[in-house]
Every structure is written in structure tokens, then in C-alpha cells.
Amino acid sequence: MNTHHIIKLCDRCYWDTTTETIKLHNENVPLTSNMRKVLKLLITNYNKPISSIDIFFHIWENFENEYKPRNVRNLISNIRKRIPCLSIVNYYGGSYMLKKNRESHPLFSENLIDILDQAQNGITISDPNQNDNPVIYVNHAFANAFGYTPEEVIGKNCRFLQGDDRNQPALEEIRQAMQAFKDVTVTLRNYHKSGQLIYSEVTISPIFDKKTHKLKYFLGIQKDVTSLQQLIQQIKGMV
Template sequence: MSGTQRPPVGLLLVSGGGTNATRATLDAQPEFAVSAVSPAEVPSRLDAVDCVVAVHGDGVDGVDVLERVRAHRPELPVVLVADADDGSVVSRAVAADVSEFVPTGDDERLLDRVRAAVGTTPPIRADGAARMPIETMGVQEELRLKERAMDEAPVGITITDPNRPDNPMIYVNDAFERLTGYPKERTVGRNCRFLQGEETDPEATDTMREAVNTGEPTSVELVNYRENGEQFWNQVTIAPVRNADGETTHFVGFQMDVTERKEAELEVKRERENLQHLLVRIDGLLKEVTGELMQAERRADVETAVCDCIAAVDAYEFAWVGT
């Protein structure tokens, strides 16, 4: 095949002393040219690279590196490698506009996410099969736009990862924080069941659990609790996110405060039940009065029987017959 070969992608690796495995993983790829620097060197090395890989830990604050990059080259892709269970790091990274996030130790995903960030075509594996298609920079820009749209959406939005233990949330938007009162650093990395409490309907939670287990969408309304202990009715809709092979990789959830509507519906239901109960009591009372009337032989007997029947009902204090 003729044509000019694409030069290697310049990667700036910022990591601590214990992350040689990450360096080895990147160095093993011929399409990457890796330069390892300290956090202090980052600003002076940004002009000549295509992507920054920041490894959080071992004395390196990966989010701080991300913020340094954004201050000097806002458009430069930054891939953050960190412990996925550290909700504070994940939340800070999302707020600082991280390009890609990779859990520590997932080398395959690291390579895929770096290629996604720089918009390169994945190589062919040794068995002749192509790797998972990687997004171009145009798609990445679209994804960032969608993420910003989710951040600013008026309803709560969460994304969970069912492939991790206990299906934790890996993203929550600002509306979710306002709805629940919980700051992002206290929610990311946790299963959302911490919103449940004493009045939460177990049937609704069972419905959601079954939907997650089967990879199906569902929508329920249930009582949840804000950080300050206040109850509210939450309309929760969850839907699976599948990859090209049809496998469920994540779940997206939408939360909406429907307390006013739900309380109005419950009040109408209570009034209807009270009316039905009253009609039953009136119907029973009429039957008793009718029976007494049919048995009475004198007017005085009628008056006494009717008053006794009515007065025996708790809803009435007394009864009398007037002429």
C-alpha cells in the first residue's frame, strides 16, 4: 500500500514511581511515542504532544494534572487512570472536563480510551480481527456536548456500571445533587439504594433490581430520602446501555421529583375510599331502617326504630323525627 505513514501519537505520561506497568503498556504500542514527566513539568511540555495520560496515585494528583492541562491547552485530550471506587476523584475529574476515564489496572481499556481520545484507528489484532471501533475526534466532541447537556439537564441523571461490584454510580449530574441534597463526592462510587428508607416500597425496589438483572428498562415511583432526611416521591426510570454486541455495559437513570402530583393522587384516592365507605354505611343503614319500618305496627314504633337505627351509627350523634 502506498501513502505516507502516520507519525506516532505523542503521549505525555504523568505518573508516580509505582506505575511502570502503565508505561510498559503504552510503550509496547508502536503508534505511541511516550514521554514521562513529573506534574511540575506538564505546562512546559504540552505544545508538542497529542494527548496526556495522568495516573492518579503514588504522589500524583491526576485531577490536578488535568486542571493544569486545561489551564494551558483546554482542547488537549486527557486520559485519567484512577481507582474507579474513589468517588471524589471521579467527580472532580468529570467537573474538570476529563476526556476519558480508565480504572486502574485495565490495560485493554487504557489503550482503547487513549485511541478514542486522539481519534486513531485501532490496529488489527494478531488473529486478524479488528479491535472495537474507536470514535473520531468529531464523535468525541459530540460526546462532550452530550455530557454537558446531561450536566445541565433539569432532571436527575445517573450512570451506573453493572460490571463492577454492587453496580455503583460512576456519574451524577447537578440536578441529581439538587434533588437529593447529596454532593457528588458522596454519591459517585456508591449504589443508589442509600436514598431508600423506612417508607420505601419494597415492590418498587424489587422491580428495579429485576430490571437490572435482566438488562431491561423500567420505571417506578417510590419514596426516597434526601440527605437531610426529608421524604420525597421519586419517579425513577432506568434503561440499559448496550455495546455493538448487544451486551449491557451501563445503566442510565433519570430521577424526577413528583411529590406534588403523587400527594394529589393519594388525596383523591383517600377521598374516593372514604366516599365508598360512607356509601356502604348508608346502604346498610337504609336496609336496617327499611326492615324496622316493615315490622312496625304504630307510628311511635316507626319513629323509635328509625331514630335507634340512625343513632347506632358512629357518624351520627342523635336522630329525631319532626312533623
């Protein structure tokens, strides 16, 4: 059988370049005309970010139309819902990129926890299928950054890091993104066990089961940006 026109996107998910259709688990995924156009553009530009405005005019093909980023965001969101195994990444400034499928190596899988534990940024994994989305894994960098042992964090929702400092617009951004199963990156005021303020750049991503395509985990990555925020406050004070 001639399969040169078939592109593997992820596990048991294939794009037919001739018919511009997607088959997932041997079944065709219903796609609108605009979804096909976006997917074709993303697949043609694998691992390359494409600006929202380029996507907009590629789809609607009419430069008289008013550019609305919301239309592109909604279209990308609908594609993610229909094909959750796809890794479509958002970039700051309004760009999107389809990350190429990578086959998992057995040795990599066996050492995954060790790799995460040695990462420099804080990493958490939470389970949204349990009550209140508790943390089920933290790496050493996260525990060290906030002064807690992993045992003190596991089983809690990460909101405990904000303490009583709940009046943060970024928290609402996180809530909306998690409800929509979208990636989100914000800056939060978190607090060390000692009470010290820590500014954290937090990225949260939904993780889906490859077989059932249901939401399985939320992956959180926290980067300490306290020094940067302090510098910004100093500059503002000088102006």
C-alpha cells in the same frame, strides 16, 4: 453492488429486506420465524409505537388465539438479547417502538457531559461490572434534588436513597428488569439528605457496548413527582 434493499439498523448491523435477515459484524444473526415477523413490523414502522396486541396478531395471524402480552414481551426480550445494539423502547400501556439509528456527531460527543449536567431531571450512570453496581456519574439536577454533592453519591449503589424504607414492590420490579437487561419505569419513595420524603419516577435502561454488545452501564433518570403523589393521597382521603 445493489444495496437498495439493505437498511442500517445500528453500528455494523443491517437488515436485508429481500431475505429478511440481519447481519451483525458481517455475520448472520440466527432468527426464528416470529422474530423476523416482529422485526419486519418494527422496521417498517420506524419511530412509531405499535401496540402489543397488534404485534401479537401480526405474528400469530390467528384471531382465535388468546391474546397474551407475555408472549410478545418474551419475544421482544429474545430479540434484544440477540441484537443488543437495537433500541426497542417500551411504552406504558404495552407498546413497542424501534428507534431509528442516529450517527453520533463529534461536537455532540465532546459536549455530552455539559449537556447532561444541564438537564432538568436527575441523571445517574452506574457500572454493573463493578461490585454492587456503584454510581459513577450524577448530574447537578440529581445532586440538588437530594441534597448531596456528587462526591457523596459516586461509588454508592442508588439504593441508599431509600434508607430503611425497603418494603417497596417497585424495588423488586427494578431488580428483575435489571437482571433481564430491560428498561423499567417505577415510582419510588426516596429521601432527601435531610430526611424529607421525595417521590421519584425512576426510569432505568441498560446500555450496551456497541462493539462487544456486553452490558456496560445502567442509565437512570429521576423525575420528582412528589406534588402529584400528594395530590393523589389527598383525593383518596376525600373519597
